[in-house]
Amino acid sequence: xxxxHLQADHARHTNGERELEVGGATVGAVIDELDARFxxxxxxxxxxxxxxxxxxxxxRGTTYAPVGPEAVLHxxxxxxGG
Amino acid sequence: MTAVxxxxxxxxxVGTRPVRHxxxxxxxxxxxxxxxxxxxxxxxxxxxRSPHAHARIKSIDTSAAEAMPGVKSVxxxxxxxxxxxxxxxxxxxxxxxxxxxxxxxxxxVAAVAATxxxxxxxxxxxxxxxxxxxxxxxxxxxxxxxxxxxxNKSTRTLFLGQDDETNLASVAPFGRGDVEAGFADADVIxxxxxxxxxxxxxxxxxxxxxxxxxxxxxASIWASSxxxxxxxxxxxDILGWGTDKIKVTPAEIGGGFGGKxxxxxxxxxxxxxxxxxxxxxxxxxxxxxxxxxxxxxxAEIAIKVGAKNDGELTTIQSTMKYSNGSAxxxxxxxxxMSTASYRFxxxxxxxxxxxxxxxKSAAYRAPSAPQAAFAVESCIDEIAKTLGMDPIEIRLQNAxxxxxxxxxxxxxxKIGFIETMQAIKDSEHYNSPVPEGAGRGFGTGFxxxxxxxxxxxxxxxxxxxxxxxxxSPDIGGSRASMALMAAETLGxxxxxxxxxxxxxxxxxxxDITEGSRATFATGMAVTNACLELxxxxxxxxxxxxxxxxxxxxxxxxxxxxxxxxxxxxxxxTGQAKQTGGPLTSTASLNAAGAGPSFAAHLADVAVDEETxxxxxxxxxxxxxAGTAIHPSYVEGQMQGGSAxxxxxxxxxxYIYSDDGVMENxxxxxxxxxxxxxxxxxxxxxxxxxxxxxxxxxxxxGETGIVPPINTLANAIHSATGVRMTDLPMSxxxxxxxxxxxxxxxEQK
Numbered sequence: 138x139x140x141x142h143l144q145a146d147h148a149r150h151t152n153g154e155r156e157l158e159v160g161g162a163t164v165g166a167v168i169d170e171l172d173a174r175f176x177x178x179x180x181x182x183x184x185x186x187x188x189x190x191x192x193x194x195x196x197r198g199t200t201y202a203p204v205g206p207e208a209v210l211h212x213x214x215x216x217x218g219g
Numbered sequence: 220m221t222a223v224x225x226x227x228x229x230x231x232x233v234g235t236r237p238v239r240h241x242x243x244x245x246x247x248x249x250x251x252x253x254x255x256x257x258x259x260x261x262x263x264x265x266x267x268r269s270p271h272a273h274a275r276i277k278s279i280d281t282s283a284a285e286a287m288p289g290v291k292s293v294x295x296x297x298x299x300x301x302x303x304x305x306x307x308x309x310x311x312x313x314x315x316x317x318x319x320x321x322x323x324x325x326x327x328v329a330a331v332a333a334t335x336x337x338x339x340x341x342x343x344x345x346x347x348x349x350x351x352x353x354x355x356x357x358x359x360x361x362x363x364x365x366x367x368x369x370x371n372k373s374t375r376t377l378f379l380g381q382d383d384e385t386n387l388a389s390v391a392p393f394g395r396g397d398v399e400a401g402f403a404d405a406d407v408i409x410x411x412x413x414x415x416x417x418x419x420x421x422x423x424x425x426x427x428x429x430x431x432x433x434x435x436x437x438a439s440i441w442a443s444s445x446x447x448x449x450x451x452x453x454x455x456d457i458l459g460w461g462t463d464k465i466k467v468t469p470a471e472i473g474g475g476f477g478g479k480x481x482x483x484x485x486x487x488x489x490x491x492x493x494x495x496x497x498x499x500x501x502x503x504x505x506x507x508x509x510x511x512x513x514x515x516x517x518a519e520i521a522i523k524v525g526a527k528n529d530g531e532l533t534t535i536q537s538t539m540k541y542s543n544g545s546a547x548x549x550x551x552x553x554x555x556m557s558t559a560s561y562r563f564x565x566x567x568x569x570x571x572x573x574x575x576x577x578x579k580s581a582a583y584r585a586p587s588a589p590q591a592a593f594a595v596e597s598c599i600d601e602i603a604k605t606l607g608m609d610p611i612e613i614r615l616q617n618a619x620x621x622x623x624x625x626x627x628x629x630x631x632x633k634i635g636f637i638e639t640m641q642a643i644k645d646s647e648h649y650n651s652p653v654p655e656g657a658g659r660g661f662g663t664g665f666x667x668x669x670x671x672x673x674x675x676x677x678x679x680x681x682x683x684x685x686x687x688x689x690x691s692p693d694i695g696g697s698r699a700s701m702a703l704m705a706a707e708t709l710g711x712x713x714x715x716x717x718x719x720x721x722x723x724x725x726x727x728x729x730d731i732t733e734g735s736r737a738t739f740a741t742g743m744a745v746t747n748a749c750l751e752l753x754x755x756x757x758x759x760x761x762x763x764x765x766x767x768x769x770x771x772x773x774x775x776x777x778x779x780x781x782x783x784x785x786x787x788x789x790x791x792t793g794q795a796k797q798t799g800g801p802l803t804s805t806a807s808l809n810a811a812g813a814g815p816s817f818a819a820h821l822a823d824v825a826v827d828e829e830t831x832x833x834x835x836x837x838x839x840x841x842x843x844a845g846t847a848i849h850p851s852y853v854e855g856q857m858q859g860g861s862a863x864x865x866x867x868x869x870x871x872x873y874i875y876s877d878d879g880v881m882e883n884x885x886x887x888x889x890x891x892x893x894x895x896x897x898x899x900x901x902x903x904x905x906x907x908x909x910x911x912x913x914x915x916x917x918x919x920g921e922t923g924i925v926p927p928i929n930t931l932a933n934a935i936h937s938a939t940g941v942r943m944t945d946l947p948m949s950x951x952x953x954x955x956x957x958x959x960x961x962x963x964x965e966q967k
Contacts (some may be wrong), residue, residue, distance in 0.1 A: 142628050146389075146392070194812070196809040214552045216667050216734070217480075217582060217586070218477070218734025219476055219478075219585060
């Protein structure tokens with residue numbers, strides 16, 4: 138199970154929980170499981186978030202990025218730039 | 220200028236300073252910017268803009284304009300498809316041309332194309348628009364007031380899981396630890412309220428494009444932008460077209476700094492061209508640029524920081540409010556997330572983004588970070604002075620290192636914050652005395668940097684030269700950087716490499732040049748393509764030598780087979796026809812592992828206490844570049860960011876009338892720094908390589924704008940004893956603060 142950290146913004150959908158153990162072999166699968174547990178959260182994570190896997194910021198939209206069983210994921214708001 | 224190179228130099232070409240490939244064309248004025256282009260039969264397009272900051276459009280009558288001499292086409296919002304407000308392109312679509320409501324002064328309501336510019340202007344003036352004028356919302360405070368008029372009725376509280384009208388773009392908290400306990404444990408607490416005004420990116424080249432819709436219905440667009448693939452996709456989405464119906468050729472870009480990551484003209488020019496069956500050129504005036512293209516957001520930041528007597532920072536609590544202008548955005552959240560430089564064990568930052576009736580904000584180099592850093596770094600400076608600590612020492616004591624947690628919760632990867640501050644501490648500037656009567660300030664900045672999608676094709680020519688083709692517009696010397704990374708990988712002199720920025724049909728998809736990503740991500744694509752070419756050349760060399768490919772080594776630009784003379788690239792490409800045909804390679808990627816960048820700045824200033832004028836006597840910027848591919852252009856980015864940050868700090872601001880009209884929409888009244896305002900901006904390149912990039916690149920385009928505001932505020936405090944908390948720190952505002960300080964001191 139990966140350890141998933143959510144922003145407080147996301148935690149509105151999780152009854153305040155911000156650190157969760159979630160199964161899934163890819164970022165997309167993790168999002169799917171989170172959405173199943175907390176309906177409505179998925180769209181905020183897939184469309185409106187960046188994700189760091191084990192501290193490495195992934196490009197936006199990489200839902201197929203692999204997630205190891207001991208991985209630590211941080212879902213962040215979209216990071217762009219100027 | 221000094222270059223501190225932490226790791227020993229290990230490259231032949233990376234880190235050298237060849238003349239940029241596009242330099243001669245640019246300094247001789249021959250480079251083609253969008254406004255330089257003209258097509259046979261071309262019309263000139265002109266916008267009709269709203270005279271009101273907020274109004275309902277009752278009717279638009281274009282009949283008189285259409286009947287005027289030379290007029291060939293007219294368009295209004297009615298010609299554009301309705302777009303779902305939840306769609307990502309909605310806000311940009313509405314910003315390009317208003318539908319039923321104008322959201323800021325200067326919002327486009329119609330456009331006209333005519334044979335000459337003067338005819339088009341005359342016709343634009345003849346378009347009759349009837350409005351119901353509404354109350355404009357012009358400030359953060361106004362947007363959040365009870366019962367405030369809704370500034371943009373498409374803004375909904377969806378981010379709260381609701382669906383009500385609102386002037387809020389976002390609300391989001393960030394937190395960890397126990398803030399109350401943290402403050403209870405603190406020996407020193409500083410509490411302040413900071414404000415910043417909207418400022419413009421100030422690129423020299425106004426937005427411009429030339430569009431020709433052919434008889435086949437396909438649009439050819441020549442445009443200045445930070446990403447021509449984005450021009451294609453955004454134009455397609457706004458028009459409801461497929462991307463196959465649009466080809467975008469990048470013109471040279473005369474500055475963007477984040478402001479050309481969005482589009483304003485192209486969909487309208489397409490409509491005008493389509494209707495007239497003629498090419499249409501559109502070029503904004505400076506006034507249009509300032510009134511109707513995205514400034515960086517204004518902000519209001521309440522902040523409280525606690526520390527122990529030994530300098531340990533224990534707690535930060537803040538409410539950060541940013542104005543997004545007329546549309547939704549993440550400005551406030553980005554500001555909070557950029558608070559990532561110190562190990563505050565207790566952190567509570569609440570963010571609010573507001574929507575109002577000023578022009579839609581846009582990214583500006585490290586968007587939202589300068590405002591947040593102004594607040595954080597000013598408070599740390601105040602704590603250091605209260606505790607009698609050196610301003611660099613207190614920061615070194617609390618600085619984040621690899622593995623430390625950012626405000627957003629994720630750990631930092633390998634970073635060079637400490638090395639960057641140490642570079643200033645070791646500098647000749649820091650170790651020289653402060654000039655008599657002057658004040659010295661130190662400050663820092665952080666930016667994330669991003670990866671995203673890039674493509675590159677590298678062709679080897681028959682004489683052993685190479686062409687490097689990418690889709691990243693060259694904003695700050697990226698042609699030279701791409702050539703240098705290709706040169707290093709192939710072992711080929713960079714001046715034998717021609718870097719090209721290809722149109723949307725001649726190279727793979729490439730995301731916008733933003734987030735300091737081009738040298739990082741597109742550079743990786745170029746490197747990967749070159750590595751594939753080396754494999755190809757080893758196979759060709761094996762054929763030429765009659766050995767297996769695994770017996771060939773690639774050393775310093777040549778194929779080596781034991782006991783035989785090296786085969787150079789030119790010798791291999793010269794035999795390409797005989798060994799299998801042209802040598803070419805393409806690589807594409809969605810790059811992970813962007814390396815955050817930190818900057819530390821030092822300034823000496825003199826403040827004339829009779830006029831309030833701040834004179835910068837000396838200024839030094841240090842920044843972690845990871846690896847400086849072309850040090851001159853890294854220094855250029857650092858100097859450019861510093862100059863823009865200095866302007867933001869000392870002079871620049873959008874000034875609005877009560878009815879929402881920008882009152883200083885020219886470079887005469889919107890005061891940006893010019894060369895004579897600045898000393899030589901000294902630079903120190905720090906190199907802590909990013910392990911996720913083949914040459915260690917971090918990206919350098921944005922971080923340099925973050926420290927100047929806080930550095931100068933800290934320097935002004937050192938010089939005058941006045942803590943400036945409102946921008947700009949312009950002569951009248953400095954004078955006012957000094958007067959208030961004196962009055963306060965006299966009362967004591």
